[in-house]
Amino acid sequence: MAKLTREEIIAALKEMTVVELNDLVKAVEEEFGVTAAAPVMGGAPVEEEAVAKGPSEVSLILKACGPQKVAVIKAVQAITGLGLMDAKKVVDAAPSPIKEHISPVEAEEHKKVLVAAGAEVEIK
Numbered sequence: 001m002a003k004l005t006r007e008e009i010i011a012a013l014k015e016m017t018v019v020e021l022n023d024l025v026k027a028v029e030e031e032f033g034v035t036a037a038a039p040v041m042g043g044a045p046v047e048e049e050a051v052a053k054g055p056s057e058v059s060l061i062l063k064a065c066g067p068q069k070v071a072v073i074k075a076v077q078a079i080t081g082l083g084l085m086d087a088k089k090v091v092d093a094a095p096s097p098i099k100e101h102i103s104p105v106e107a108e109e110h111k112k113v114l115v116a117a118g119a120e121v122e123i124k
Contacts, residue, residue: 018071018117019078059100060107060114061122065091068118075117079110095122 004012013021029035065072069091076098077087090096098121099110107123114121 017074018113019074021116022075022078022113056103057101058104058107059124060098060102060110061124062091062094062096062098062114063120063122064094066118066120071117072114072119075113075119079113 013024016024062072062076073084073087073091076082076090077084079098080087080090082090090098098114099107102110104123111121111123
């Protein structure tokens, strides 16, 4: 198998959808036993304390889909497991709940995917 250059890998990543990139990150994390989470900086402990003191279950609310509606629909589909038409209905009905009664950590992970797709998301 030929070794890929950094430029070839980056070019391949640029062609992937947000959902495909999310799946790739998860696969790399599992394969190598690492995490893609950013290192904690000076301001982050306050957020962690708020999550720790906050509710144990939250809801992920799609406020608006933004200009990249197709990418948001695909992200909603991947997160919820809904079919394409059902995911489109959820996006069209914004503001609407995407997932309810989930952990704050899971909500943050899903929020990152949706925001990367161009959505405006709120965690309640």
